Amino acid sequence: MYAVMSSVSSFGRGIRDSLPIVAGYLPVAFTFGVGAIQAGLSAGQALMISALVFAGASQFVFVALVGTGSSAWTLISAALLMNVRHAFYGPSLLSYLDRKQQRIPLALLAFGLTDEVFATAIAGTAKQKEGEMDVWLLGLETGAWSSWLSGTVLGACTGMQLLEQSAFIRDTLEFVLPALFCSLLLQCTRHGGRSAVLFALAGTALLGIWLENHLALLGGMLSGAVFGGLPLPATPAATEKKKTIKKNKK
Amino acid sequence: MKTVELAVIVVGVGTWLLRFLPMAGTRIFSRMPEKSFRYKMLLSLGPAAIAALVTVSLSSLLKAHDFSLLEIFSLAAGVVAVAAVQRLTDNLALSTLAPALAYGVIHSVPHWLG
Structure with a gap:
């Protein structure tokens, strides 16, 4: 009984912790819904894309290509190429999951592993109880997915009129996801992990000069991770601290 | 079934496999020594991915607005607002929405002034 209550509580915390993602997703999914209608798709097709693919940037590329009349092969290869970076999220997240106490199948957890869910999960792991991380993650993903679907439906059904009427709303919505990532x-x-962050920031900015955004993102992310994995030379302050600890032990 | 629906299903399954297969195949992760390069690299992947997303999302806005002074100022104000609100409240939702509102206001001032 206690285990069930604890799981329900962790799932609820996951839903609550997804609120910043919901705030970021609603406007973006809304814009996606509008874009899909503009590209000539129906509201049902827009919802189908959001429900099955659940990967923001590649969905925008997908509808843009549909709008230009691209072939199915082009649609599939472009969208999948953009999502290659997701392959690196799972292994990284596994380091935080307690595999022995895990109750939610990996296949289910993998479905909702978007950029924002992954980033929020990494930032929130320190606050999770031992063995509850998977249920919390499922709550986080459920909140994110539901808001993504709701935003898509709203955008596809009512979006065109609203965005045309207010430039202020349009401008405000533009900065929601960058603000979420900065936070x-x-x-x-x-x-x-500051060295990884610095290298990723610099690497992505440099690669962005020559490459498409999704490739710069992948390159910057990997360069940051590689540098984060390298053993860094100890700073004088760190060396001094080690010496003090050794002295105190003696 | 139409081409679009078929492509959506293939992309959906493909994206799920991209997320799932590396996870399913990483049982060796638990056996990795904590000081090894691979272990530290995988741990660094999270912060590095977020940093890369920050760069791409900000640079996309700059490019979309042709690197205008107003855009540079709005983005700088937005990023400073994120840091300030987070320092004051430590609330992720507030530090996401308040700066977005600030960005929207700064962006709209020239329109409002005519």
Whole structure:
């Protein structure tokens, strides 16, 4: 009984912790819904894309290509190429999951592993109880997915009129996701990983000069991770601290 | 079934496999020594991915607005607002929505002034 209550509570916390993602997803999914209708798709098709693919940037590329009359092969290869980066999220997240106490199948957890869910999960792992991370993650993903679907439906059904009427709303919505990413970055650098962050920021910016955004993102992310994995030379302050600890032990 | 629906299903299954297969195949992760390069690299992947997303999302806005001074100022104000609100409240929702509102206001001032 206690285990069930604890799981329900963790799932609820996951839903609650998904609120910043919901705030970011609603406007973006709304814009996606509008874009899908503009590209000539029906509201049902827009909802189908959001429900099955659940990967923001590639969905925008998909509808843009549909709008230009591209072949199915082009649609599939472009969208999948953009989502290649997701392959790296799972292994990284596994380091935080307690595999022995895990109750939610990996196949289900993998479905909702978007950029924002992954970033929020990484930033929020420190606050989770031992063995409850998977249920919390499922709550996080459920909140995110539901808002993505709701935003898509709203955008596809009512979006065109609203965005045409208010430039202020359009401008405000533009900065929601960058603000969410900045907030998450500030939260997760509290627990270290600053060298990885610096290299990823610089790497992505440099690669972005020559490459498409999704390729720069992949390259920047990997360069940051590689540099984060390298043993860094100890700073004088760190060396001094080690010496003091050794002295105190003696 | 139409081509679009078929493509959506293939992309949906493909994206899920991209997320799931590396997870399912990473049982060796639990056996990795904590000081190893691979272990530290995988741990660094999270912060690195968020940093890369920050860069791409900000640069996309800059490009979309042709690197205008108003855009540079709005983005700088938005990022400063994120840091300030997060420092004051430590609330992820507030530090996401308040700066977005600030960005929208700054962006709209020239329109409002005519």
